[in-house]
Amino acid sequence: MSVPLTLLGLLEREPSHGYDLKRDYDAYFGRSRPLPFGQVYATLGRLARDGKVVAADAEPGAGPDRKRYVITDLGVSEVEAWLTEPVAAEPHLQTVLFAKVVLALMLGRSAERYLDTQRGAHLQRMRELTEIKRTGGLVDALLADHGLFHLEADLRWIDVTSARLHALTEMVRAS
């Protein structure tokens, strides 16, 4: 799960103070693991250093929590590239994909397209593993099956999420 990219995505939706970013991150992506304040500000500092965000509207006499952070064009490009690129097809990518879907909906982009792209990457990996099964020995087949079953579970999640996009869009945009 990429905290920097997720925070960038939230900032693309609207400029925010660190406190509000943490609140939004925890609400959508940090259910079982809220983001420590220290990590929020350290990440924002690195993003600012790299030119992906700028700190604006600092209130006089205040510490870092009073600055409002704004995403730059470089930051926007990075978010777009991250959303568009499929994640390597391996187990336990649901949290990353979930973040991408929610952010895509927040930013008015086509979550369906990202899900389709990810489905394509998964199917390609499943084809590779299936060929290993067909041409390899029993051990190869067992190992390939392990990967195939995990990928199949991810695809089922992608299908169910795809079917729920309308309801998820309404929920995300209402919050």
Place this chain on the structure above:
Amino acid sequence: MYRSFGQTPALQGASLSVASGEIVAIMGPSGSGKSTLLHCLAGIFEPDRGEVWFDGQRLDGLGETKRTQLRRTAFGFVFQFGQLVPELSAADNIALPLLLNQVSRKAAYKDAASWLQRLGLDELGARRTGELSGGQAQRVALARALVTEPKVLFADEPTGSLDSLTGEMVLDLLVGVAREEGTTVVLVTHDARVAAYAGRAVMVRDGRVTTPSDVVAR
């Protein structure tokens, strides 16, 4: 292509091209139109609007007699439940399409025997298909579909009624034979593990075909 059943639209502008020798999976949720798409491509249904072309010949608009002839000579079919004639033996079922195509009885049963051997069913030729296991019956159905050396094999959930291992065995045979013979395969499935046997997969959603953007044809 557009196709409705009464007031219910099944295909709403579905477009698909399949190259000779390709193995393509058509995926999608229940009710998406994937089986209707297969049936239109195979000339079983005529689209209400749109065109179907096969080998430079337009299929829709052909009379039923000509489409039936095409289905008997150029197309093979495997369905989820085989649709074999249970009172006939495995060999009889496999020979049947050849006999219907006016092939001599001797030649038809010789070909049937060859396919029984090729699909690991040598000892079962005389058995009635109603007495076979699911996997054995589906292999007979596959042999029956391929015995006429079709250019295209249409398979609609061919392993849907089989357990995982048996399904994999049938798919291995289907894909293996198709690759050896250069047969084009159009395979409808809701199962990603089945689709992974194809070189390319397309999604059908609400009667339209979409394709994952980074699918690479093999």
